[in-house]
Amino acid sequence: MTTTTGPTRITGAVGTAHTRVEGRDKVTGAARYAGEIPFADLAHGWLVVSTVARGSVRSVETAPVLAMPGVLTVLHHGNAPRVDADYIGLLGQPDPIVGLFQSDRVPCAGWPVALVVAETSEQAREAAEALVVRYETEPHDIEFTPDRPGTYTPEPRETMETDKGDLERELAASAVVVDARYSTPEEHHHPMEPHAATVRWDGGRLEVHDSNQGSKWVADELAKLFSLDPASVRVLSEHIGGGFGSKGVRPHQVAAAMAATVLHRPVRVVLTRRQMFSLVGYRSPTTHRVRLGADADGRLRAFGHDAQNLTSTVKEFVEQSAGFGRVMYDADAHRTANRLVRLDVPTPTWMRAPGEAPGSFAVESALDELAERCGIDPIALRARNEPTAGPVSGLPFAGRNLLACFEEGARRFGWAERDPRPGVRREGRWLLGTGTAAATFPAGAAPSTAAVTAQPDGTFTVRITASDIGTGARTALTLIAADALEVEPGRVQVRIGDSDFGHAMVAGGSTGTRSWAWAIMAAAADLREQLALGGDIPPEGVTARSDTSAAIAALPEKERHSYGAQFAEVAVDTTSGEVRVRRMLGIFAAGRIVNPLTARGQFIGGMTWGISMALHEEAVRDRASGAHVGPDLAGYHFAAHADVPRIEADWVDDPDVDDPVGIKGIGEIGIVGAAAAVANAVWHATGVRHRDLPIRPDRVLLAGTGAGPDGSRRA
């Protein structure tokens, strides 16, 4: 059939609520994930990880294990295929942990030392648990404390440190000074779907079914690792059960590819929860010193934020907490620094709102302390310190709707009726309090390509290597494409998660939807021009392709960010230490909201994670072994349903007429400021500042009674 494609003028798909296009497949189980796609002749690999925190592998005693039922091979540093992890990928140097089994060195507990492959998953696991690995051990050091020996400023120094004016002089001249230290513990991201890959060689191509945040990204990295032509690696990732920064190239794909190469048959490797604690990255513990100096009316004269985190001995990863203040607050003197110490631990990585999540806890807590000391409402204090240009960059803001968020949030939360005095509201055994905090996250974009095809039947197919990691990206892109093509969403099919579709940004850094939308809109515009010329659509369709590299490079330099205002009400029992969040409200300014249904889910998900960050999450390491204690979801607590109160998220208009897309990412900002809002509410309830997360019952109890040590849990 042919059609004269004068598309009906239907727009407005973007901005109205749509359920997920693949929702039915997901809830009926028809959607297949990387660890459950059926393959003939499939073998199963099980990783073995180190039990020592520093040293080397002396021997891997494979013989008894190879004699066990079903065992096919044991790969380790003595026999594994060679890979090269010394490369720079799309997002920099990989975690050297993906250079699997290339040396006998063990730089941390939980480091992969062997892969056992067997006919069944159960056989592989039993054999892996039976495998004896002997080590030469060396003394390890996992002690993370502020300013400890070995703390340094990484390169490039100019991005790690900023310094304007004379901080000490302005502090000395300030009527009010806050000088406080804050900390956040080691935190982990555990998507519902664990990391999983099924790998086979198919006609000379490495075919990888994998759970990741960017299938082209992973394909390119696997090509580099195995020294293959990029065209000979294909990564397919149709459905992904969460990522949060943890799902790039990781040991499971490398292990499966090695085994598939050695055994000449498909191999699947799935990580366990326990393995994920050491193999997929995490958020480093952080410490902060925040120094604020202000005039009596709250105007900032001095802003100082010194943030520190740890990394492994094998790679630098900086949790850029100090970046938060470079966007949010200006002062006559402004100094920020991200510093680092290398310890015998796994390498941290991006975890939801890397930098901004811990950075906002420290700075937004300190702002609340400043408001208290100045006797100013916390929102008024922020309004008084709204910068007119980037505090460090000096660049203009491409819209800055922070105060609109606070105004709308204050109205809906009932902030005006708030009595600022702490510790004066009681309801039975509970002390009640409210708190607020600001949020921001960069609104970036990265070059992407897309192809949009008009079919003779009047439908359209979009091909783009986007990833739907549970955010609803596939649905959002369908709406964006429909509006760009001026057709109903039902006539658009969006195909994603296939590295053969070409280069596109990963689902990360709140850049995915913005970057992909840009590419789709460009291709759609081109296609409509082609179709406007008239004529029949041939059977293979008419395809337009886009590459946004030039357009993104041409974007004027500005401070481009999302903003938000977080509000929380808590109840605290200081005799038991229990803290309950009663309600939360987040109001965001995050560009054009594509799908209100899934957007609300992302905001609320981030805010819920903020509750966890404030009250629950903390991975604990054993000083003697250097390994985690209780690394599973029974031992690592996060908010249960009963901890999650009525949470509302909404947004204000945030137009940017100069922006070609008008869409900002919303994956991260929901968590930013959320923990500070809760902590500030705990202060308002009890009169006690909690500067160390999580705000555990023992900390509240001891602070409330003034008894005993600080309840520190670091073993």
Place this chain on the structure above:
Amino acid sequence: MREFGYRRAVDVPGAVALLGADPEARFLGGGTNLVDLMKSGVERPALLVDVRELPLDRIEVTQDGGLRIGATVTNSDLAAHPEVRRRYPALAQAVLAGASGQLRNMATVGGNLLQRTRCGYFTDLAAPCNKRAPGSGCSAVEGEHHNHAILGASAHCVAVHPSDMGVALAAFDAVVSYETADGPGELPLDAFYLPVGDTPHRETALPPGALITAVTLPPAPVAALSRYRKVRERASYAFAIGSIAAALDVRDGVVHEVRLAFGAVASRPWRARTAERALTGGPVSADAFAAAADAELAAAEALPHNGYKVTLTRNLVVAVLTDLAEEAAR
């Protein structure tokens, strides 16, 4: 996971015989703890003898007015039983404070008493642990012991018993009935759990191969006014960091009878008899409650990071007894 056999027992003698025939056999109740331990390699049974089909799933009022609770009664059924809720409300509350709805539908009364500690070192095969590997040492004493024992522990083990239900049972003088190949027997809960000493791997006084058949609660009118309160690190689905089962009978402004048991402080549910003695016959006041708690907790030996439990337990005694006294006065 090691491959294992599975047999379903249909009667009590058959279950005991099946277990006795294989030294590496274990009884399987709801499996809510045992199966987890099998996955982590702490337990590696050769045979599981499933006892869920045994006719031990009844709750009966005894002739003297107590309750006899079959060993395979699920936590959910126990908490919902009208006689439990009426006569021993703290027991129903304790059960509902534990785990999740799904787990309570599976977990059994007998299995609950025999569940193992959730100490992170116990479930980590790479870590020294005297309870799992006798003689290997205790990692928690100088390691992570935030949620470890303050009462009745030893240098060999500072793990706590995780049960909520057991705390209420301890307060109400429960008696555990069991069956062995040599015949039946019973143990009061006080004698059921062994002192830690230098044998933390030996947890109960049950004879080898014994099958718990029932838990009997003697009549306790005081229990009609009772309460269980649990503090944990999130609102639900976490083990206690402090808990208390309490019952109070006030007559003429004086404590006529009181029951107190603590959770999350010891290797066993901790019956606070010293506090009970201090309170009995005395005044009903926050000061008296605090003094009694202090008397019980005078024996507490805190480690560097679990001292808060002394304060927490004391506060819980005062808070819960105060609530009960107010309720009694109504």
